[in-house]
Amino acid sequence: MRARAVFLDRDGVLNRAVVREGRPRPPATLQDLEILPGVADACGTLRLAGLRLIVVTNQPDVGRGTLALDVVNEMNLALKRGLRLDDVRVCPHDDGDRCECRKPAPGMLLAAAREWDISLPASVMVGDRWRDVESGKRAGCKTVFIDYGYAEPRPESPDLVVRSLAEAVPWILRTLEGISP
Numbered sequence: 001m002r003a004r005a006v007f008l009d010r011d012g013v014l015n016r017a018v019v020r021e022g023r024p025r026p027p028a029t030l031q032d033l034e035i036l037p038g039v040a041d042a043c044g045t046l047r048l049a050g051l052r053l054i055v056v057t058n059q060p061d062v063g064r065g066t067l068a069l070d071v072v073n074e075m076n077l078a079l080k081r082g083l084r085l086d087d088v089r090v091c092p093h094d095d096g097d098r099c100e101c102r103k104p105a106p107g108m109l110l111a112a113a114r115e116w117d118i119s120l121p122a123s124v125m126v127g128d129r130w131r132d133v134e135s136g137k138r139a140g141c142k143t144v145f146i147d148y149g150y151a152e153p154r155p156e157s158p159d160l161v162v163r164s165l166a167e168a169v170p171w172i173l174r175t176l177e178g179i180s181p
Contacts (some may be wrong), residue, residue, distance in 0.1 A: 002119040003052050004176055007136065010057035010088075010163075013129035013146060013165055014039050014079055022151025024112055024128065026061065035082065038166030045169050051176070052116055055079065055088040056108040058131065062092035076089045087112060094117045104134035109141065122179040124172050126165060130155040142175055144168045 010026075011017040016034040017024035027033045043053055055076070060069035069092060076088040089108040091101040099108035113120050125136025126147040134157030136143040145158035146165065159175075164169045 009127035106139035
C-alpha cells in the first residue's frame with residue numbers, strides 16, 4: 001500500500017517568515033528560526049494518523065548568494081528533529097535557473113513521491129504562497145493555502161484556505177481518510 005503525505009512549505013507554514021514590504025522571507029540565522037504556535041501539535045497529529053511529513057522549500061537566497069546553504073541546512077535539521085519530519089527537500093535556485101525543483105514546478109514533490117512511494121492524489125500540499133498551491137496542483141495533490149494577506153498574487157482555487165497549519169489538520173484528516181492510496 002502506498003504512503004500518504006502532507007507536503008509542507010517551510011517559511012510561513014512551520015516557522016515564522018520575516019515579512020518585508022508585504023512579502024515573506026526566510027529567517028537569516030538559526031537563532032531567528034521560530035516555530036509557529038500550534039505547529040508541533042499539528043505535525044504530531046498528522047504523524048499519528050500515519051501520514052508522512054515532507055518539507056518542500058524554495059530557498060532562492062542560496063542561489064543569489066545572500067544566505068549560506070549551511071545555514072539553511074542547520075535550520076532544516078532543527079525543524080526535522082524538533083517536528084519529527086520524514087524529509088526536507090530544498091530548491092536553492094532562482095526563477096532564472098528554470099529548474100524542475102523550484103515551486104511552482106512539482107519536481108520536489110514528484111521526487112519525494114518516488115523515493116517514499118507516496119500516492120500524490122492521496123496527499124496534500126500546504127503552503128502560504130501561490131507557488132506552493134500551484135506546485136501541489138501540478139503534482140496532483142489536494143492543496144491548502146495559509147492566508148497571511150501578503151502583498152503578492154493569491155493562489156487560484158486552493159482546496160482549503162486557513163490561517164494556520166493547526167486549523168487545516170481536521171480538514172486534512174477528513175479529506176485523506178476517504179481517498180485510497
